[in-house]
Amino acid sequence: MFDLLLHNANILTFNKDNSDFSIINNGLIGIKNGVIKLLSSDDIKNPTAKQEIDIKNKWVLPGFIDCHTHFIYGGNRAHEFQQILEGATYQDIAKQGGGIKYTVEQTRNISYEELLRISKKRLNNFVYNNGVTTVEVKSGYGLDLDTEIKMLKVAKSLGEEKYADIIKTYLGAHVTPKEYLNNSDNYIDFIIDKVLPKLVELKLVDAVDAFCENIAFNKSQVERLFKAACKYNLNLKCHAEQLTNTGVSDLLNNYKLLSLEHLEYADLKDIKNMAQNNVAAILLPGAYYYLKETKKPPVDLFREYNVPIAIATDCNPGSSPCESLLTIMNMACVLYGLTVFESIKAVTMNAAKALGLDDTIGSIELDKQADLVIWDINNPAELCYKIGAYRPDLVIKKGVII
Ligand SMILES: [Zn+2]
Secondary structure (H helix, E strand, O other), rough: EEEEEEEEEEEEOOOOOOOOOOEEEEEEEEOOOOEEEEOOOOOOOOOOOOEEOOOOOOEEEOOEEOOOOOOOOOOOOHHHHHHHHOOOOOOHHHHHHOOHHHHHHHHHHHOOOHHHHHHHHHHHHHHOOOOOOEEEEEEEOOOOHHHHHHHHHHHHHHHOOOOOOHHHHEEEEEEEEEEEOOOOHHHHHHHHHHHHHHHHHHOOOOOEEEEEEEEEHHHHHHEEEEEEOOOOOOEEEEEEOOOOOOOHHHHHOOEEEEEEEOOOOOOOHHHHHHHHHOOOEEOOOOOOEHOOOOOOOOHHHHHOOOOOOOOOOEEOOOOOOOOOOOHHHHHHHHOOOOHHHHHHHHHHHHHHHHHHOOOOOOOOOOOOEEEEEEEOOOOOOHHHOOOOOOOOEEEEOOOEEE
């Protein structure tokens, strides 16, 4: 006896060990204990279930995965967006204490309850309007111990509500806080010695990320952090080559990273390093769209060297205040030239790889977690083609309709 049966489903998925997509028309999906236990191209077996739904030939896709976000933050920067359009410069904004400094202040000052409330609204937008069932979220707007704990506790609490899986990434190495101005080496010591052990003790961290850039942290500082994180068996990720080429991909030969993220300035050597070490590329077309003046990442080289391409909203209050993964799928096609299938794979199977979760999510396969989204469309290409036209008919998380 199944818990749930979905009849007459058109199914699109990219499977773990197969680079091609697979489509089942008029299929049948059986779910038991939150896991896919039956996947059939015909509907004649007549198994029994506690609940059965006739999908009526709508499309079922794997729940989408937003694999790079900063959606837990205080305040927003709409006023700065407005000032820039009215002629202010980024220097003017910086002088008034704006930009990331503003978000750090707002995130430090907001109460836990209020941060939870506004973050839940953003998460609901991901889930119910975009069909996202797993979200990675990075800390890094507190920078001090208490605020980093507050941000990651919000992430943990949202995950415990069970309508989306939340992957918690510690991004202490986001920017040097005012307390350590001109002393970023001491700040790295602080996060290695004081913050990281506490977050591990409180079980608030799944992965560690760093922003390697000339305006943030250099390669040797990032390496020190990765070395410390390895002691706790945490996954490693890195914001890399967004504004310049830092050569941080050299670290891939010595540290097991899941992903490099941004990659506008990645070169052939970086891509070879990624390919050799099985590292996914997370591209963030929202930041390219808002910042306008950055480069396009070398998509052709990722394809040539078979580096898995994932895409994500970024969802931060500065360079990509986008909460719609569907819009990002359109941007990836229009701005970066991804095909429709590349774009869908980039938010399912490849996003799962970028989080190290491709054994459990990212595809519709037997024994995988039943994270499924039903879309009232005739052709999956519609999801990339239109902007703002669709929201899911039904979202199923671990076999439960939410
Ligand atoms: Zn980011």
